[in-house]
Amino acid sequence: MQSRLAIQRDAFRATWQVREATGGCRSMPRATIERGFDEEERAQVAALFWQAFSGKLGRIMAPEMRALKFIEKALRLDHALVARSDTGRILGVAGFKTRHGGLISGDFSDLARVYGRFGALWRGPLLDLMDRQLKDGQLLLDGIFVDQDVRGMGIGSALIDAVVSEARERGLTEVRLSVVDTNLRARALYERHGFLPKGREDTGIFASLFGFHHATTMCRPVDRR
Numbered sequence: 001m002q003s004r005l006a007i008q009r010d011a012f013r014a015t016w017q018v019r020e021a022t023g024g025c026r027s028m029p030r031a032t033i034e035r036g037f038d039e040e041e042r043a044q045v046a047a048l049f050w051q052a053f054s055g056k057l058g059r060i061m062a063p064e065m066r067a068l069k070f071i072e073k074a075l076r077l078d079h080a081l082v083a084r085s086d087t088g089r090i091l092g093v094a095g096f097k098t099r100h101g102g103l104i105s106g107d108f109s110d111l112a113r114v115y116g117r118f119g120a121l122w123r124g125p126l127l128d129l130m131d132r133q134l135k136d137g138q139l140l141l142d143g144i145f146v147d148q149d150v151r152g153m154g155i156g157s158a159l160i161d162a163v164v165s166e167a168r169e170r171g172l173t174e175v176r177l178s179v180v181d182t183n184l185r186a187r188a189l190y191e192r193h194g195f196l197p198k199g200r201e202d203t204g205i206f207a208s209l210f211g212f213h214h215a216t217t218m219c220r221p222v223d224r225r
């Protein structure tokens with residue numbers, strides 16, 4: 001695994017504006033988005049992931065202690081774009097999936113180590129249902145989450161821009177994502193960033209387990225600069 005220091009060579013930086021409740025703008029103290037995070041930050045990133053997605057994954061990945069243990073181990077440092085404050089605090093993360101893997105990559109044995117063999121047997125196929133296959137030329141937005149204390153300040157937008165830049169740097173032509181029917185605000189955010197709906201996946205009989213009925217696939221072409 002690469003450490004953050006090791007990959008800082010290709011790190012890029014972004015600044016953004018903080019939107020105040022009044023709708024006004026003020027400059028945010030310099031904040032950065034970099035690829036990757038440190039090994040010691042795994043628990044912190046896992047906790048933010050769980051804060052954002054336990055509503056969706058809670059029934060399958062509970063109990064929380066085990067979920068956090070699994071996520072912490074399965075996180076891939078090199079498939080994350082991380083927004084940090086000036087003090088180094090992690091504010092948000094955008095995971096991305098390429099042909100080489102995604103933000104979370106655990107197999108049956110990783111699941112079994114945490115949940116036991118039986119626990120892994122039923123969780124594995126359900127988690128696989130959430131897995132998305134890549135098409136040629138695509139980069140998949142594989143989970144974007146911002147610390148709930150700092151949402152609505154533009155960090156998610158900056159991370160989306162960073163994901164598009166990541167795709168461009170890799171010579172890819174399209175960014176794809178899935179957004180669930182219950183997450184209307186996230187969908188509005190993606191539409192503002194040029195993503196268009198391209199398809200729909202139904203959860204069918206698993207709707208009550210996942211807490212949503214369908215997810216919309218959205219795509220955005222990557223403009224060349």
Ligand SMILES: CC(C)(COP(=O)(O)OP(=O)(O)OC[C@H]1O[C@@H](n2cnc3c(N)ncnc32)[C@H](O)[C@@H]1OP(=O)(O)O)[C@@H](O)C(=O)NCCC(=O)NCCS
Pocket residue numbers: 052053143144145146147150151152153154155156157158178179180183184185186187188189
């Ligand atoms: C979606 C998310 C990453 C956006 O990050 P952010 O830093 O709040 O995004 P920005 O400040 O750039 O933009 C705010 C916009 O995000 C959208 N949004 C979605 N969920 C939101 C939330 N819980 N709080 C604030 N904004 C949210 C809204 O469209 C909002 O615009 P609005 O203020 O006009 O309603 C963040 O809210 C989050 O982590 N949510 C939980 C995880 C999640 O749902 N991820 C997306 C899965 S598809």
